Structures are given as structure tokens and as C-alpha cells.
Amino acid sequence: MDTELARTFLAVVTTGSFVNAAERLHVTQSTVSTRIHTLETALGCRLFVRNKGGTTLTPPGKHFQKHASTLVRTVEQARHDVGVARGFRAAVTIGARLGLWEQFLIKRMPSLLEKAADISVRAEIGLESDLMEGLVEGRLDVAVMYTPESRPGLNVEFLFDDRLVLVSTKAQRRPVLDSSYVYIDWGPEFFARHSASFPEFFGAALTANIGWLGLQHVIENGGSGYFPIRLVRPHLQSGKLTIVPGGPEFSISAYVVYPTDADIGVIGPALELIRDAAAQERKPDNQA
Numbered sequence: 001m002d003t004e005l006a007r008t009f010l011a012v013v014t015t016g017s018f019v020n021a022a023e024r025l026h027v028t029q030s031t032v033s034t035r036i037h038t039l040e041t042a043l044g045c046r047l048f049v050r051n052k053g054g055t056t057l058t059p060p061g062k063h064f065q066k067h068a069s070t071l072v073r074t075v076e077q078a079r080h081d082v083g084v085a086r087g088f089r090a091a092v093t094i095g096a097r098l099g100l101w102e103q104f105l106i107k108r109m110p111s112l113l114e115k116a117a118d119i120s121v122r123a124e125i126g127l128e129s130d131l132m133e134g135l136v137e138g139r140l141d142v143a144v145m146y147t148p149e150s151r152p153g154l155n156v157e158f159l160f161d162d163r164l165v166l167v168s169t170k171a172q173r174r175p176v177l178d179s180s181y182v183y184i185d186w187g188p189e190f191f192a193r194h195s196a197s198f199p200e201f202f203g204a205a206l207t208a209n210i211g212w213l214g215l216q217h218v219i220e221n222g223g224s225g226y227f228p229i230r231l232v233r234p235h236l237q238s239g240k241l242t243i244v245p246g247g248p249e250f251s252i253s254a255y256v257v258y259p260t261d262a263d264i265g266v267i268g269p270a271l272e273l274i275r276d277a278a279a280q281e282r283k284p285d286n287q288a
Helices: 003-015 018-025 029-043 059-082 098-115 128-137 188-197 211-221 229-238 264-281
Strands: 048-051 054-057 090-096 119-125 142-145 154-168 181-184 206-208 224-228 250-259
Touching: 003 018, 003 029, 003 059, 003 128, 018 029, 054 059, 059 128, 090 098, 090 128, 090 264, 098 119, 098 142, 098 211, 098 229, 098 264, 119 264, 128 142, 128 250, 142 264, 154 229, 154 264, 181 211, 188 250, 206 211, 211 224, 211 229, 224 229, 250 264
Parallel strands: 090 119, 090 142, 181 206, 181 224
Antiparallel strands: 048 054, 142 250, 154 224, 154 250
């Protein structure tokens, strides 16, 4: 079976519609429809029910989902294995949000390379949807993210809570979300709590879906925003930023996700290091 058909099927499952799948795959909606039709013809069954709200898997579609994941993962694993650099017995690909690389994962990379000297490491950056897709398709071995989806065949482990604080480049006596405030999209839970805490806030001039981008803008141009305390701590110490008095604090949980059937002999060292690093982050002095 053509793995492109299986990838398209999984893209529809992940995004919930043919339109969204087409955007993710960078093809037209008609191309997605043709691929799914070809797949349904080959399998002799209907895989999706389409409605105004998107798509829903049929019973045969649900059964095929695990086979599609296995097919794509097998091909990706083959590419992964064939592409192992000379001098290494295996390779591991780790993906994470940029903000979870900074001041967390990247600091532990030298220890991982030293501890697992016979395993090469590939580091990737992505948002939650990209990371989940990479895990399902087998392109990623381990991913660290904020809001993972529950998927069959994937283990999800809690790591730590990122404490989000309101910081500003100028002194404020109370929290004021003025025109220089940068809204960071930390997910639906943050949006709900943020809206409840600031009912008169109707939107920012600048919104970013990556905290690092918003933080760089604030540092370079002035302003305020909500960021993890571990990311802004160096700027607080240097005096570039200050915590706004009275500003409500929020938290967002970080998780590590990996396939249930993963080769622990390969990903084990990475998981162990990530768990140890998370334990350090959970210590009270690192949350202050």
C-alpha cells in the first residue's frame, strides 16, 4: 500500500476534516478526497463519515487507524535505521516546543550525548499538533509538550508545571494590559483563565503562539507578557524585566510522550535524563 495514502488518512484523523488535512499536507482538498477515495476502494469499505462539523471515523476506519499508524511508522523507522550515522548503533529523534528546549532540554543535551555515546541524537522543534503527528507517524521517538492528545499506542507522562508570571520592561504598580502587552497563546486553558482574570481585555496588538518570539519582542522593544518563570529568570536577575505586582499567576503542565512499543534500549537514556531534569524543575527553589 502507498504510504502517502496512509499519511493522508492519518492527517484527516488528526485534524478532523479534509480541509484541515489539505492545509497540513500542503495539497488541495480534492487531492485529499481522491487519496481517501482510492484508499477506501482498495480496502473495500468506507473510512469516514463527512458532516458539517468535519469527519468521523466509521468502525472500519477505527480498525484501520492502528494499521495505518503501524505502516507509516515502519517506513519511517526503516528510514531512521538506514540513516544512522557511521559509528553509532542507533539514533533517537527528540522533538519539543522551542520554550521547552530553552532552559530545560538543551541544558541536558551534553549529558545525554555523554551518557549514550553510541546513540546519535536529532533535535526538532514543533508545536503540539506537529509533535503528535511526528509521534504517530514514527518520525519522532520522544516529544516534550504542553497539551498532548490521548492516543492509542502512546505513553503520556507528567513532567512539571511551568509557572507563568506577568513581567514587564517598565515598573508597574498593578497589572495593566496596555498597548505594549504581548499575548502568548499558551493554549485553551490559559485563555480561559486569562479571560476570567482580565474580563476587560479584548485582544492584544501582538499575539504569538511561541513564547520565545514574544519574549524576544518584549526584550528588544519593551512591553509585557506572560512567560514561564524559568525563561525570564535571567532577565529578572539582570534587571531587564520585573514581575508586575498583583499580577495573577497561571500554570501550564509539561509532558513527555513516547510510543508504548518504543525500544527502551534506544530512548531509555533520553527518558531518564528528561525525568531527572523534570524532578529538578519541580523543586520549590526552581519555582521561586
